[in-house]
Amino acid sequence: MNKIRIEELNRKAHDLRIRFLDIFTALGYGHLTTAYSETEILVALYYEVMQYDAKDWKEDNHDFLFMSKGHGAGMIYPILEDVGLITNEELHDMLRLGGNAFISRKFFLPGFEFYGGSLGMGLGMAAGLAYALKMNRDNKMVFCVLGDAECYEGSIWEAVLFAAHNQLNNLIVIVDRNYMGCSDFTENMCRLEPFDDKWKAFGWETKKVDGHSIGALVDAMGQIRARITSSPLCIVAETVKGKGLDSVSNIPLMHGYMPSGKDIDEAYENVKLL
């Protein structure tokens, strides 16, 4: 990817972090740190890697994205709005008390294939869909964004086994490896390292990249439609929880944080362009 495009997408990531603040400080609820951790991952997916037609979308004419780490689904809203999959009015209608969640509940927009949040469930469903697409000789790709601390769930590893055994090379996992759960760092709670080796041992191809480098993320997914291996691919994206807002980044127990009161202005002033 050329430098100009990377700079453009870095500015996009910054704008999306700001837009996230608009939406979720107004709502008074959200998970800022997990959304900021995955911002570049989602920018790479929606603006470079995934295939979909925002002007002419149908239920099945796009690649699929499972936000298994459902707490991070907040960042999907400003992106869908920005790429034109939902309008500003629809967004506000979806995110208000008693509002119309019709669009997200129909599960037909890329990123809303699934109602995430109960952790450990998205990968198995993504694998089932990838299996069905292969049966149908359909060459769409299935992406699944996992949280690293979500990988404590045993159901993740059930799905990891299944995907490798069934040679689901149309399935791409991106793990938001921010080394943090809700209460503590992963390596303090219950060690996950060597993390990518675990995926390798289960039969997956793995890549480790800087999860805040849009160029590195896009490069890692550059040839996904022409891979010659039968293995599914796991990209371990090394990130920082809360990246872009220093006051809350990389601090345990900030998982459910949304600025309120005077912290809102401070957040707007301090969101950084990476």
Next chain:
Amino acid sequence: MQNIEGIAEMKVRDVFFLDVYDKAKSGEDIIIASSDIGAPSLDEFRIMFGNRFVNVGIAEQNLLAVSAGLAFAGKKVIAYGLNPFPVTRAFDQIRNFMASMQLPITLTALNAGTCSAEAGYTHMPVENVSIMRTLQNIKVINPSDETISHMLVNEILSHPSPRYIQFDKYIEGKQYEKCDIDFSRGFVVNRNDDKQNVVIITYGIWVRECLKAGLDCDIIDCFSLPVNEEILIGELRKYENIVTVEDGILVGGLGSMILEIINKYGMNNKIISYGLCMKDGYPKTYTNREVIWNQSGIKIDALNRLIGHFSRSSDNE
């Protein structure tokens, strides 16, 4: 439909899976996902449709998740596991994929109630009906005869929605005609014209036990929960006394459901509920379903005495 060599009587499960095989042969896009469980009636399907029999291994959570992805892609998915595990181990997946997202997964499971009691409490899905009743949008089906089993496959294909079907491995043979069974009602009344002041409401194996014993009262078979309450209430107005019997724990089960309905409609029938209570603790020794029924007081002679008692009190009035 063919019979299977070596199986003298067709069990409700095998009736169902042979019909599924016939439908797959005729072109239906059916996938069976299994958590390491087969059946003689599934062997042909596995040979004929290799990649449409998806075996996830002993991984019930993934059974539900993979089934969700297949259903999302438009496949007609029958997930198949060994009870109680698909429900007890994967309840959160059922809750999200089937109840909330309403993906049209047909979750089938071998074993109902105490039919595998010899294997110990671990293998007794005695809470499953109660657990599944807590969820909206999922039909809970207990086939009590071959006719219901035969009708299931068309019901699934013509009305795609989330379903949970549990097969009792000792139920075989035919009790009903097709015209008796209406899935939108969810129950069928086995009429006994002599007595009308007491009715037994049950499902699954105890429908067969009551009919076999020739109990002197009507027997209502709630083969698909939730039942149509209004139609059921119309039936229940005919009886003064109701006895519920279930091969499952009482808490939240069929007996609870009847109490809820009777209360909701402001009726005052006398209700006596029989079910498993495990009040002396969970089974600690080798056991079987008859022993467990005896310990919980679920016995034909007890039901006979009760029917006699209600009949006498009715005669005295």
